[in-house]
Amino acid sequence: MKQLVSTYLILVCAGAFLFSLLPLQVYAQHADSISVLPADSSKVYVRTIDDVAHHSIASDDAFSYTEAKDPETLWSRIKRWLFSFLFNAFENDWLRLFFKITFFLIFGLVLLALINQLLGGNIKNAFSNTRASQAVNLGNNSQSIEKLNLDKLLEEALSRNSYSDAVRLLYLKALEELNAHELINWKADKTNHDYIQELRSHPACPLFSRLTNIYEYVEYGDFNVERKNYDSIRKIYEEFRHKTGHV
Numbered sequence: 001m002k003q004l005v006s007t008y009l010i011l012v013c014a015g016a017f018l019f020s021l022l023p024l025q026v027y028a029q030h031a032d033s034i035s036v037l038p039a040d041s042s043k044v045y046v047r048t049i050d051d052v053a054h055h056s057i058a059s060d061d062a063f064s065y066t067e068a069k070d071p072e073t074l075w076s077r078i079k080r081w082l083f084s085f086l087f088n089a090f091e092n093d094w095l096r097l098f099f100k101i102t103f104f105l106i107f108g109l110v111l112l113a114l115i116n117q118l119l120g121g122n123i124k125n126a127f128s129n130t131r132a133s134q135a136v137n138l139g140n141n142s143q144s145i146e147k148l149n150l151d152k153l154l155e156e157a158l159s160r161n162s163y164s165d166a167v168r169l170l171y172l173k174a175l176e177e178l179n180a181h182e183l184i185n186w187k188a189d190k191t192n193h194d195y196i197q198e199l200r201s202h203p204a205c206p207l208f209s210r211l212t213n214i215y216e217y218v219e220y221g222d223f224n225v226e227r228k229n230y231d232s233i234r235k236i237y238e239e240f241r242h243k244t245g246h247v
Contacts, residue, residue, distance in 0.1 A: 150176060163225040164218050170237045171215035174208060177244065192216065204243035210236055 150173045157165035175195065179186035184198045192212045199205045214233055217223040225233075 148172070161227070163227060163230040164223075166230055167218045167225050167233055168215060170233065171211055174211055174237060174240060177241070178208070181244070183244065202244070204240055207236060207240040207243055211240060 150169055154166055154169040154173070157163070157169060175184070175186060178184040178195070178199065183202060184195045186195075192215070196205065196209050196212060199208055211233075214236070218225055
């Protein structure tokens with residue numbers, strides 16, 4: 001029994017060895033068969049393209065396989081010019097200085113506008129030494145304008161030839177009348193231009209806007225008012241009252 005098993009194992013190993021040699025033998029035979037193939041003796045004909053036909057085909061758009069470029073628009077030309085200008089600008093010392101100054105100017109104006117907004121549109125008051133006359137100082141009480149006897153104060157200002165105070169009082173009388181007839185809502189924290197916005201749809205708005213400008217020139221601009229100036233301003237005030245129907 002052991003002898004049969006040994007014989008069987010020997011036969012299997014011998015078969016496996018012979019089988020492994022088979023691909024090498026086949027490859028060698030295949031290589032031998034290739035090496036003995038006869039050389040190609042067929043004649044080679046070289047064909048050329050006619051120059052006229054070549055030019056005709058090359059100039060035909062149907063045979064053009066290059067990607068067509070989009071036509072350059074006006075906006076793309078502007079962008080290209082702008083990028084080129086900015087690139088060249090930063091190469092120039094003077095232009096760099098110009099852009100730097102422009103930037104700081106714009107920054108300063110924006111900052112000034114923000115401060116003006118925080119001060120309720122009265123930034124010039126903060127930097128002016130001019131103060132309202134005590135005779136027309138309303139204080140912070142929202143009822144002050146109603147408590148003042150403006151007609152009496154106006155007479156006193158005219159009697160002492162204080163025409164600047166008289167102009168201020170005319171403007172306060174205009175505000176008092178608008179508030180009394182509910183054309184504006186007077187409050188101590190509002191600006192004069194807030195009242196213009198409230199009155200913008202009323203026919204008297206242009207005249208009130210003129211009175212506002214005059215008042216601000218006198219109050220904050222050191223504008224010297226003489227009698228003839230006051231008389232002209234008084235006419236504007238009377239015309240304003242006529243427009244509001246309070247004559």
